[in-house]
Amino acid sequence: MAPVTLKAVAKSYGSTQVLHGIDIAIADGEFVVLVGPSGCGKSTLLRMIAGLETVTGGAIEIGGRVVNDLEPKDRDIAMVFQNYALYPHMTVATNMGFSLEHRGASKAEIAERVRWAAGILGLTHLLERYPKQLSGGQRQRVAMGRAIVRNPQVFLFDEPLSNLDAKLRVVMRGEIKGLHQRLGVTTVYVTHDQVEAMTMADRIVVMNGGRVEQIGAPLELYDRPANLFVAGFIGSPAMNIIGGTITEGGFEAAGITLPLPAGVTARGRASYGIRPEHLAMAGDGLAATVTLVEPMGSETQVSMTLGEEAIVGVFRERLSARPGETIRVRPDPAAIHLFDAESGARIG
Amino acid sequence: MKTDLSPRMTVALYGLMCVLLIPFVFPTWWMVTSSVKPISDIFAFPPDLWPRRFDFSTYAQVFELQPFARQYWNSAYIAAVVTAGTMAVSSMAGYAFARIRFPFSNAIFMVVLLGLLIPSEVTIVPLFQMFLKWGMINTHWPLILVPIFGAPSVFATFVMRQFFIALPVELEEAARVDGLGRFKIFWTIALPLARPALGAVAIFTFLHSWNLYLEPIVFLSSTQMFTLPQALTQFTDAYGGAMWNIQLAAATMTAIPVLLVFIVAQKQFVEGLAHTGLKG
Numbered sequence: 326m327a328p329v330t331l332k333a334v335a336k337s338y339g340s341t342q343v344l345h346g347i348d349i350a351i352a353d354g355e356f357v358v359l360v361g362p363s364g365c366g367k368s369t370l371l372r373m374i375a376g377l378e379t380v381t382g383g384a385i386e387i388g389g390r391v392v393n394d395l396e397p398k399d400r401d402i403a404m405v406f407q408n409y410a411l412y413p414h415m416t417v418a419t420n421m422g423f424s425l426e427h428r429g430a431s432k433a434e435i436a437e438r439v440r441w442a443a444g445i446l447g448l449t450h451l452l453e454r455y456p457k458q459l460s461g462g463q464r465q466r467v468a469m470g471r472a473i474v475r476n477p478q479v480f481l482f483d484e485p486l487s488n489l490d491a492k493l494r495v496v497m498r499g500e501i502k503g504l505h506q507r508l509g510v511t512t513v514y515v516t517h518d519q520v521e522a523m524t525m526a527d528r529i530v531v532m533n534g535g536r537v538e539q540i541g542a543p544l545e546l547y548d549r550p551a552n553l554f555v556a557g558f559i560g561s562p563a564m565n566i567i568g569g570t571i572t573e574g575g576f577e578a579a580g581i582t583l584p585l586p587a588g589v590t591a592r593g594r595a596s597y598g599i600r601p602e603h604l605a606m607a608g609d610g611l612a613a614t615v616t617l618v619e620p621m622g623s624e625t626q627v628s629m630t631l632g633e634e635a636i637v638g639v640f641r642e643r644l645s646a647r648p649g650e651t652i653r654v655r656p657d658p659a660a661i662h663l664f665d666a667e668s669g670a671r672i673g
Numbered sequence: 674m675k676t677d678l679s680p681r682m683t684v685a686l687y688g689l690m691c692v693l694l695i696p697f698v699f700p701t702w703w704m705v706t707s708s709v710k711p712i713s714d715i716f717a718f719p720p721d722l723w724p725r726r727f728d729f730s731t732y733a734q735v736f737e738l739q740p741f742a743r744q745y746w747n748s749a750y751i752a753a754v755v756t757a758g759t760m761a762v763s764s765m766a767g768y769a770f771a772r773i774r775f776p777f778s779n780a781i782f783m784v785v786l787l788g789l790l791i792p793s794e795v796t797i798v799p800l801f802q803m804f805l806k807w808g809m810i811n812t813h814w815p816l817i818l819v820p821i822f823g824a825p826s827v828f829a830t831f832v833m834r835q836f837f838i839a840l841p842v843e844l845e846e847a848a849r850v851d852g853l854g855r856f857k858i859f860w861t862i863a864l865p866l867a868r869p870a871l872g873a874v875a876i877f878t879f880l881h882s883w884n885l886y887l888e889p890i891v892f893l894s895s896t897q898m899f900t901l902p903q904a905l906t907q908f909t910d911a912y913g914g915a916m917w918n919i920q921l922a923a924a925t926m927t928a929i930p931v932l933l934v935f936i937v938a939q940k941q942f943v944e945g946l947a948h949t950g951l952k953g
Contacts, residue, residue, distance in 0.1 A: 377849065377850075397849045398853070404850045408843055410843035412847075412862060414866055424852055427851060471847075
């Protein structure tokens, strides 16, 4: 176990800069998820921590030691790849013991460690099989077994659940989290799935365009997004964002006036954010025209037009409204987010 | 794709295939049956598809007229060395061109590929001059060195490169994280996975070396050093006429390893080329 510190880490390919000075301090034993849209640089950053990409600028420290110029094998890290990268010509046991074999461990030690890892991951009965004889979930477990078998200081996961179906993804999500809780190894996990990030992370790093948008605990990001990007990225369905003006009487948008939380002193152009579940049905609420109703069983998702803005609401109650009908909704004033119209930064 | 055909259509299709088989099977059939016919029966009209009399003495005569066992050994060991050498050179070169980033790698690969465009007849005289200077004429060195470092190896390198390019790069990255250096990655990960491609390379390299004709007749002059294709031309009478049945007996023995290679390894050959993206 070791802390991982990134200090002004930059990466460029020729004249194209893909990472612009990333600063992240990951504590010993912490589970940090790097999340962001495709091309935001999260995988590149993870590969730089692994030593699979060179560092153009800044410093990467693992356990207080700068590892910029160290080979992956000298960084004491283990990585789980998106496609598992199991060696097809080796059995599960050989795959798992391969790194120990090349680090000069004795056969008895390798066998013991492989047995230990296989026991944790429920792979004991599969040790003599080849990767092609395993299901997707089993391959994923073998990839994790290969990572834990040599007790590294840091685990790196590069979108490890992307190739699994939705049900198995949920199961494996729990298994990875459970494994982290059991072993307590510092973990950096990359995903583009914000649900994965929310459910697994101690802290989430939201990235966009090669920059860190916000670092924080999942609910902190959800409750107080630092800017419009984080507000739109974290949460599903996404936060409703409405452009308009903050005035004395409320938030003036096209065709409607929305309520503001108490104590807002800012005035002028801004973006108004309200999460779908923070809209409530209310007889004295704002009139909205329903465009789509999606009953989910436990809740109902309603797409509607409020003024001239298309928004989404999620309601616990079951609705009988049909497209074209009018319903009345009211934003919860305590759950309103305001962002600067120019910079997108949070202003309230 | 599986297609259901009517019985009549199936019979017609099989009939057509049998007819198409004749030009492929007949020469081999003719070679094998003629090798045990007395010479007078070979050109009898109408020809006999099955020998009326069997004369196996032709096979003994092959070894009496030429040091055929020695020539057989020459062909076998040269083909084996060339195959092993080409597999080594092409796998390493193919891996380097596929995986190692170095300046002008693509341009260099293109230049290497240009070697395939030069007919061997064009280079044979300069090669003769070179090996003469090195004192290697009437030795087997030219027959070993030219294929390993020449056009056959270029083709093999191309096949191996295509295979290695298709190998997931994550496997090598996982191996790097597991603590392997470049050569160990090549040796323990890439090469074992390249077995289908290596098999294909081995087969066509062996066959190419086994069938090599132009180079032996240019570089070799003593019958003890001859390889089989060259030796086959030597079964002639005092007037230079072909001793057909003996020559065909020698040809039959020469073809046996080739047939064996194809029978044993045809699946490997097809799979190997399919893996390299060279299938039609």
